[in-house]
Amino acid sequence: METTTRSKVTIYQVAAEAGVSISTVSKVLANKAGIRTATRTRVNEAVERLGYSPNLMARGLMRGQTGIIGLLFPYIAEQLLIDPHLLRVIQGIEETLNERDYNLLLATSKDTLNPASSFERLLRGHYFDGAIIIETSEIYGMDLHKLLEQQNRPWVLMGYPAGLLRCYAVYADEFMGGQLVADHLLSLGHRRIGLINARPQPSGVGERVRGFQKVLDAHQIILDESLVAFGNFQEESGYRAAPLLLQRPDPPSAIFAINDRMALGVMHWAHENGLRIPEDFSIIGFDDIPAAATSHPALTTVCQPAVEIGRETMRLLFRLLEGEKPPSHIIVGTELICRSTTAPLKASGLLAS
Amino acid sequence: METTTRSKVTIYQVAAEAGVSISTVSKVLANKAGIRTATRTRVNEAVERLGYSPNLMARGLMRGQTGIIGLLFPYIAEQLLIDPHLLRVIQGIEETLNERDYNLLLATSKDTLNPASSFERLLRGHYFDGAIIIETSEIYGMDLHKLLEQQNRPWVLMGYPAGLLRCYAVYADEFMGGQLVADHLLSLGHRRIGLINARPQPSGVGERVRGFQKVLDAHQIILDESLVAFGNFQEESGYRAAPLLLQRPDPPSAIFAINDRMALGVMHWAHENGLRIPEDFSIIGFDDIPAAATSHPALTTVCQPAVEIGRETMRLLFRLLEGEKPPSHIIVGTELICRSTTAPLKASGLLAS
DNA sequence: TTATATGTAGAAAGCGCTTTCCAAACAAAG
DNA sequence: CTTTGTTTGGAAAGCGCTTTCTACATATAA
Numbered sequence: 158m159e160t161t162t163r164s165k166v167t168i169y170q171v172a173a174e175a176g177v178s179i180s181t182v183s184k185v186l187a188n189k190a191g192i193r194t195a196t197r198t199r200v201n202e203a204v205e206r207l208g209y210s211p212n213l214m215a216r217g218l219m220r221g222q223t224g225i226i227g228l229l230f231p232y233i234a235e236q237l238l239i240d241p242h243l244l245r246v247i248q249g250i251e252e253t254l255n256e257r258d259y260n261l262l263l264a265t266s267k268d269t270l271n272p273a274s275s276f277e278r279l280l281r282g283h284y285f286d287g288a289i290i291i292e293t294s295e296i297y298g299m300d301l302h303k304l305l306e307q308q309n310r311p312w313v314l315m316g317y318p319a320g321l322l323r324c325y326a327v328y329a330d331e332f333m334g335g336q337l338v339a340d341h342l343l344s345l346g347h348r349r350i351g352l353i354n355a356r357p358q359p360s361g362v363g364e365r366v367r368g369f370q371k372v373l374d375a376h377q378i379i380l381d382e383s384l385v386a387f388g389n390f391q392e393e394s395g396y397r398a399a400p401l402l403l404q405r406p407d408p409p410s411a412i413f414a415i416n417d418r419m420a421l422g423v424m425h426w427a428h429e430n431g432l433r434i435p436e437d438f439s440i441i442g443f444d445d446i447p448a449a450a451t452s453h454p455a456l457t458t459v460c461q462p463a464v465e466i467g468r469e470t471m472r473l474l475f476r477l478l479e480g481e482k483p484p485s486h487i488i489v490g491t492e493l494i495c496r497s498t499t500a501p502l503k504a505s506g507l508l509a510s
Numbered sequence: 511m512e513t514t515t516r517s518k519v520t521i522y523q524v525a526a527e528a529g530v531s532i533s534t535v536s537k538v539l540a541n542k543a544g545i546r547t548a549t550r551t552r553v554n555e556a557v558e559r560l561g562y563s564p565n566l567m568a569r570g571l572m573r574g575q576t577g578i579i580g581l582l583f584p585y586i587a588e589q590l591l592i593d594p595h596l597l598r599v600i601q602g603i604e605e606t607l608n609e610r611d612y613n614l615l616l617a618t619s620k621d622t623l624n625p626a627s628s629f630e631r632l633l634r635g636h637y638f639d640g641a642i643i644i645e646t647s648e649i650y651g652m653d654l655h656k657l658l659e660q661q662n663r664p665w666v667l668m669g670y671p672a673g674l675l676r677c678y679a680v681y682a683d684e685f686m687g688g689q690l691v692a693d694h695l696l697s698l699g700h701r702r703i704g705l706i707n708a709r710p711q712p713s714g715v716g717e718r719v720r721g722f723q724k725v726l727d728a729h730q731i732i733l734d735e736s737l738v739a740f741g742n743f744q745e746e747s748g749y750r751a752a753p754l755l756l757q758r759p760d761p762p763s764a765i766f767a768i769n770d771r772m773a774l775g776v777m778h779w780a781h782e783n784g785l786r787i788p789e790d791f792s793i794i795g796f797d798d799i800p801a802a803a804t805s806h807p808a809l810t811t812v813c814q815p816a817v818e819i820g821r822e823t824m825r826l827l828f829r830l831l832e833g834e835k836p837p838s839h840i841i842v843g844t845e846l847i848c849r850s851t852t853a854p855l856k857a858s859g860l861l862a863s
Numbered sequence: 864t865t866a867t868a869t870g871t872a873g874a875a876a877g878c879g880c881t882t883t884c885c886a887a888a889c890a891a892a893g
Numbered sequence: 894c895t896t897t898g899t900t901t902g903g904a905a906a907g908c909g910c911t912t913t914c915t916a917c918a919t920a921t922a923a
Contacts, residue, residue: 167908180873214908216909247587260617260637283879284567393804447591520878521879522879531902532881534901545901564879568908571878
């Protein structure tokens, strides 16, 4: 408790305490050459004794950079509730941030009338050295990137750069994810496959369907239009879509729900209606939300390497900050998480055939 | 695109453009008296034309305050996955923050060796005017508050101030929540009540049990020791605890799980084992996580007014920043969310009796 | 010994702003 | 016409730091 620390201790007190000038203190702190070891230790001791730490505002002002990275995350609460994996992304960002001496300033507008306003204030305030923008459908409405470019500061989009192609972006290969799903189902022998799609569809999600479709096409399998239902990403909508596919006279032997929550909804319905998974039909989701691992049976799904996406995003931003000219898009692979809701066709079959 | 904006526009350019001194510009921007309206508009026009916005670092340096509130949130990703309601708290904080011109700097250490380090850097850097600390069991290990006091900056704890009583804190009345649960169950006629407790138990959670206990005591109902199971807050652990209570010869007619996830686990087990809710037994959770509303049947639970907690936390911090001497603890009420997993005793009863 | 190189520390400028204080300028009063 | 009061705007100091440039030692070479 009783440190010598008293209110504001500045570089001047340290200099006085060590009997040197403030320039010397500054140089010691920045570990610059040209200071005798004896002086150096003297300063360091003074710093220790006074419990000094530099005022980052003053430093930022002088250096012309702040050591702060802005994270522009519109509607954070809503988004995270929908997409818990974004949390992992933040984690990856944070990790990489802490390796260097950067800090995260979180901006999360929820002003529906003018979502840019709070961002704008931050952006224009010269607070950050660079920014990361979490992609949400909302951001396309605001002239964020125009603002960002005006500010002449690097920024990268974490997410699918729909309609915003001339920017740096890091995102998961959802197309590949869709392919993985199709490959998996096909390799299990399924040919009659249902799809639970959704609309409106955030930019990247369409890729899941396109990748899926592509593999089916390559195998000359036609995705029966009548086997496609639409939901809204909520579990409830999967629950409602399930009977549309499963109560037909010719139900699919496998279903791809383009996100886990809807898949879980289907499972729910199946359970309540006496259908066994994967004996009666296989189901596969997308996202690998926490609930996917704990559902009964555990859901086979596709996982986005969220932490890695966060890391890569920060890394890209750092390269930009260092004046490099890095690749503009970084796409990280997805992975099939094979659990217990998918099984070979022979074991399945609602149809006797 | 083609705004007049070019690289760095400072107060000097604005002054030149408007044909006044920088002091005048500064005064206009701060809306101070003593400037003729004509001059004022001239300056404002110049600001507009150049797209100027002040450098917040410089301003912060002069004013001695930064306009930044630090949010110290250890292990954010892990925590939010466990407690989605913390998201709402952040939302409440953000709202209140945006009303004034403050910004949120997020510090989320995950450095297991020395969790304080990243916080410490921030804290000592004079970056924030004040801080909010999200209570996690981890924070008690670090000498955060010592550091905070040394920095001489106000801070408030968002959470139950276990062992840290001499601080400002805002938290939910979990004791009251426990009482609500007991009242509800009792009013439905239940007398034989099971409890799914957990350990280790974060500070505030114990209050749920204590409140619950108190009401039972008041009604001279003895909480049968053998009707108490322990989990670890995960759904899985509720699933495992369920048979311990429900497969007894004398099962309870109602169960209080001290969090929703465990309650959901119990429901899961019940469903798989042919028990109907609420016909065969009632169950009630705590937290009101999103899944509680969408479960089948929807879970009766207790809700913490998370957004309000966030708001109150910020409000308390603002009062502190303004030099007031506000009450040190603010406890906001909890609320029973009555859904479909609880029913009067007559309709229940695994026992024929 | 003088000339030159090298190592070390301080003086001073300045980052972009706020704020105090002072000087005009003008109006009102004596 | 002077005195006093009231606006209104600018000069200047300074927030706490970094960085360049200069000055002084001391060491090396001629």
